[in-house]
Amino acid sequence: DADVTQTPRNRITKTGKRIMLECSQTKGHDRMYWYRQDPGLGLQLIYYSFDVKDINKGEISDGYSVSRQAQAKFSLSLESAIPNQTALYFCATAKGSGTDTQYFGPGTRLTVL
Amino acid sequence: AQRVTQPEKLLSVFKGAPVELKCNYSYSGSPELFWYVQYSRQRLQLLLRHISRESIKGFTADLNKGETSFHLKKPFAQEEDSAMYYCAPHASGGSYIPTFGRGTSLIVHP
Numbered sequence: 001d002a003d004v005t006q007t008p009r010n011r012i013t014k015t016g017k018r019i020m021l022e023c024s025q026t027k028g029h030d031r032m033y034w035y036r037q038d039p040g041l042g043l044q045l046i047y048y049s050f051d052v053k054d055i056n057k058g059e060i061s062d063g064y065s066v067s068r069q070a071q072a073k074f075s076l077s078l079e080s081a082i083p084n085q086t087a088l089y090f091c092a093t094a095k096g097s098g099t100d101t102q103y104f105g106p107g108t109r110l111t112v113l
Numbered sequence: 114a115q116r117v118t119q120p121e122k123l124l125s126v127f128k129g130a131p132v133e134l135k136c137n138y139s140y141s142g143s144p145e146l147f148w149y150v151q152y153s154r155q156r157l158q159l160l161l162r163h164i165s166r167e168s169i170k171g172f173t174a175d176l177n178k179g180e181t182s183f184h185l186k187k188p189f190a191q192e193e194d195s196a197m198y199y200c201a202p203h204a205s206g207g208s209y210i211p212t213f214g215r216g217t218s219l220i221v222h223p
Binding site: 101 | 119122144145147149155156157158159162164199201203204210211213214215216
């Protein structure tokens with residue numbers, strides 16, 4: 001669904017570097033989420049936001065921070081990247097209820113050397 | 114605690130065989146049940162949700178509240194069904210967030 005975009009799509013960086021992953025959506029959804037996907041572990045929630053002023057930690061927030069710059073934008077930062085943060089990162093949006101369908105971005109493949 | 118279990122990491126079948134991907138959940142209240150699918154090199158997308166009671170690409174899912182299961186089924190698997198499948202209960206109430214299972218990789222051989 002081209003309504004949810006992520007940049008960059010691929011990134012290779014070195015240990016200790018600060019990295020920002022960006023997510024934008026044109027769906028007009030209030031809720032936005034960041035997940036990481038690792039083989040065998042499925043999707044793990046990093047952070048989520050119900051609106052611009054409401055940001056919450058997910059199950060694996062250590063080492064990450066987020067910024068909700070506007071309803072349409074939700075950025076994920078790795079303050080000091082480490083190799084075990086190498087993963088596929090997905091952004092998702094949902095309308096406004098816990099039972100609404102989630103719409104995913106294409107993912108960002110991050111490699112930390 | 115909210116928990117969702119997909120017991121099979123990998124399911125391998127031949128084309129035309131029936132397939133069942135299992136999902137069991139432990140949730141307070143009555144969650145809305147979803148299946149998402151991720152084809153190779155593509156983003157996750159909704160496959161089906163219980164409330165709509167639709168059959169998508171030949172897949173159906175039956176909610177069994179007694180067993181707290183929401184297994185995904187298809188009577189005749191096709192090669193294009195090869196993908197990663199995630200069961201995701203979404204709890205009711207505005208403050209709840211979805212929980213994803215670890216996923217089942219379905220491989221359909223020709």
